[in-house]
Amino acid sequence: MDWNSAFATQMNRVKASEIRERAKTIDLSAVIQLGGGLPDRAILPHPLVQSVCDTILKTDGEAALQYAPSEGYGPLREWLAAYVTKTEFPCSPDNILITNGSQQALDLIGRVFLDVGDQVVLDAPTFIGAIRAFDLTGADYADIGSDFNQPNEDSLKNSSLGYFQADFSNPGGTCYSEKERTLLSDLVNRYSLPIIEDACYTPLRYEGEPLPSIQAINVAQNGGIDNSLVFRTGTFSKTIAPSLRVGWIIGPKEAIRKITLVKQACDLSTGKLAQMIAHSIASQHFDSQCEKAVATYKPRCAAMLKALREHMPDGVSWTKPEGGFYIWLTLPDLIDSKDLANRSLTEAQVSIISGHAFFPGDGGAKYARLSFSLEPEEKGTEAIKRLSALIRSM
């Protein structure tokens, strides 16, 4: 069977990650992992999950094993709505849809707003999972440009959806200033453009003061969440456990209802047991989970930045994240980041990700992403020493 002729046209855009394919061929136990965006094993709360799960199954076992409503488990939606109301703006459970991780949130919003050939405006480099999700709808992409005072107006005028990360972006590790958030919200209003604000890493701040979300600014400008154009996606993957696959969308209820119908068609609902576990842990321990994560990642970030300062040759520069998981390297012109990522894995036993992955079109040859979430300080420092030596030798 010639499967390629049988696959849908859109499948031409579905490609394997080169680094993952390469990683399959080597002994990963010897590799220092700066590649993936995984939470550290030590912050995954297994004793807590076990006790919460026991309690749920003892007291509410039948309900826990039934289908959940497509909108999500009621008490979890109520908890999230109350959290947003307490910290930002009035929000009701009807403004919330629970999803299978925030990756599904991106997929569902893409399906609701994008026809084949529609354009998504984004700020490249950006999250590869978002590009992959929108690729499936047949979308094209345009870059907004780095100065929101002088944005690429065509990118906004001709787009059907926007995708942005205001806090500790993946892969850049950067944040928008309050002024940039306000400018973006103004632009969204001017062009009546629905946008996604991906807030995956917002709870993981190591330095500086929290800034208002683009959504909060847009809600204030438009007189309430139901008039807002911003869909904010969130997740417990980085603060509780990714395997629960519990994420959410916060947005205007009329659109949330439509997205819920699409979710019904995709998977009926998110697993109820996982949502009940997430609700129980979040409602009692969310702040302490976040504190534990920050205490783990903050010194790793600082150690990696120190190692970069001490060991990287001239001509290499990098971002200085105030939170999240990632540092973004800019390489000297003569070094290609795919070549660097391959040689780093095979010669230095350090996995990194080439910048190519994070641009919808060409681009990325000068960049690489380093993640500091998974390896303790000493290993992160050792990885930077090896990577620096490799770059010097190229």
Ligand SMILES: Cc1ncc(COP(=O)(O)O)c(C=O)c1O
């Ligand atoms: C920016 C961003 N958004 C969304 C996701 C998806 O996370 P999940 O589906 O586990 O919630 C990730 C995962 O790494 C991410 O980095």
